Amino acid sequence: MTQLDLKLAQEKTAVAQAADGVAVIDAAPVNSAVARQLYKKREPIYPKLVHGKFRVLKWFLLFATLGVYYLLPWVRWQRGPGEPDQAVLVDFAGGRFYFFFIEIWPSELYYVTGLLILAAVGLFLATALFGRVWCGYACPQTVWTDLYIAAERLIEGDRNQRMRLAKAPWTFGKVLKKSSKHAIWLAIAAATGGAWVLYFHDAPTLVPTLFTGDAPASAYLFMGILTFTTYMLAGSMREQVCTYMCPWPRIQAALTDEETLQVTYKRDRGEPRGPHKKGDPWDGRGDCIDCKACVAACPMGIDIRDGAQLECINCALCIDACNDIMSRIDRPKGLIAYDTDKNMIRRTQGDAPKVRLLRSRTVFYGVVFAVVSVVMLTALTTRATVEVNVLRDRTPPFVQLSDGSIRNAYTLKILNKANVEREFAVTIDGAQDIRMEAVGETVAANEMRVLVRGDDVRSIRVFATMLGGVERRASTPLTFVIRDTASGEQTDNPTVFLMERGS
Amino acid sequence: MSDKEIDQPTGVETTGHEWDGIKELNNPLPRWWLIILWITVIWSVVYWVLMPSWPGLTGHFEGVRGHTERANVDAAIAALESQRSAEMQQLLSVSSINEVESDPQLLQFAMNAGASLFGDNCATCHGAGGQGFKGYPSLVDDAWLWGGALDDIQKTLHHGIRSTHPETRISAMLAYGETGAFDRGQIDDLVEYVMHISGRSANQEAVVRAAPLYAQQCVSCHGPEGMGDPSQGAPNITDAIWLYGGERADIRETIYSGRAGVMPHWTDRLTDEQITALAVYVHSLGGGE
16 A cells, blocks of 8 residues: 555545535535635646436537537538538638528628527526526537546546546556546547538538648638637636636626526525434434535536525536435435525525516516517518629719710629529619610610529629700719519619719 | 745745835746747747748858748749639630620629729729829720720720830821911911810801811811811810810810820730730720720
């Protein structure tokens, strides 16, 4: 036996009992606001594995979210000839964003803005109802950290073994364990960065080139950046990202209220806490036996019994840890549970606890969410398949021709968002005695027919000449009317015709 | 300095330096900061070897990579040219320049290429939008001294006007006053004549007096009706467009001192396909015939 083993064995025998068969875990909330001081080095956290329904839910969400992230670029979606068949693709070179049946052009980026608004309001609603569910279950920082901790546990063992290994001298075995852990972490990080770049290129074409060195430099760059950030954020920074870097812990205080369901230690039931001896009555004391199982399970390094705090990501692992202990000491589960501040007050006053999901703020967020969803859905389903931009020449704003008439020049950009070639009829509406001409196109009876290829932009230079003898105004409103000759779909594009007043 | 002094609130060693009761703490530099510093120091040595670095007496160490910005620019230009070569080749191979306008893709390419060439080479005199200035013809209107069809514009670009090219377009409005060909009275009469045929009010007696002089001296270039002649670069003097101004004083100055604007030829400076693209662009500005 080495000295260290001896010391650990001694410690083990000296371990205090929190209750019959339940040892006190020597865990300190090292990342709580009180313990955490500026200028103090970070104290490592060794979260203990727990078993329970929330751990199962988190495993499920971990596989679901990572599964979507890694596999989505491989999903195919047939759009027709000449179009990419990747279901989700941000095509910078072609200037398109593909999402299953939706194809967004750069000029329609407001749909993405709408999607972000929807996501924000959805997050507000979820937070008002259930606290920081995003932080606890779905945030990439949480998911990847959870994955990294799982890998760490696989190689180094659970909490106690990891702590022992950290204190142990540098032997070959320790080096092997540490290096294999970091190798797995780096592999996960590289896969994370690798999957990211697949969203910007055709996945089956890009992946082989990534290995042969023929992929574009930007792919390697972003893969490198994401490998580095994943490795750092999930490997060594972990809870510090949430505590110091993320704004969300600060914002959430304004989004929750006393009726919000949050991971809560029921003070009214748990206090006064203390070790329980076998056979002692439970009357006159709290159910918390101060075993610190909740502290040992916490990946954020805090003590949930201190109440709601910005370090808490509401991951609910302390619920599982505590429920396990409660069943072992034969007390009802749910000393730590999803509960509201108001319920604690209600129970203290002898009232029955209740959950009020319908509150003015949740109704407000819900209504905003519904309205934005409807607006987005309507906009997406009824959006035009042809868009026209009219760019009027500015140098010079108008030209006098030899017969004294005035001409303005315009560049029409016709965006055909359908996947088939279409013919459009271009006419000018609004002013009299205007003659239309175009470069490379024939104009018959002031109407021009142009063909625009599917999923393409065509720019045409158009001249409008105002014949002499018309009353001269500095600015005359004009409308370019572009009509699909087959379907009749039409857009009106207002612009102006300029000339010198009264000349 | 054998015994260290420890600052109480922070628990950090002091340097022993004290100013008015304030002691300097001896905090080490952060580890990560030092690591980055050493990485940059090592990298600088690598950089010296790879890249042009140390000056010598007769030159400098060129680095094992042989890197020069000039070579990078040449490579970038070559890459750009090869990228454009297909369309450029197409511009060169059309049997008639008019074919360019009937091919939407080629037209778009020629207009984009022409626009950047125009900005680099032509905008100084003809204006950013081709609107022209006094003495520098507008390219957006429908008056063309030497013709505004695509191949006319192409030829003007190739050979220039009164330029040093052997096949340059050449003609001159003579200085009838300076040379003494016309006297003052004759010039005044001709000014009235020009005012009259361009549709403005004029002294009718002077117009009558000037008519035989016009028929004798001016008709060969400007034509009997004053409609001009694009084959000689003679302007139409009956319309609303005046390169050098259409007021009496401007017209008098033109007849007295003559006019002979110069447009350089571009054969030596631009390639044939560039000139084709430029011609298409200029034609699309609006004045094309």
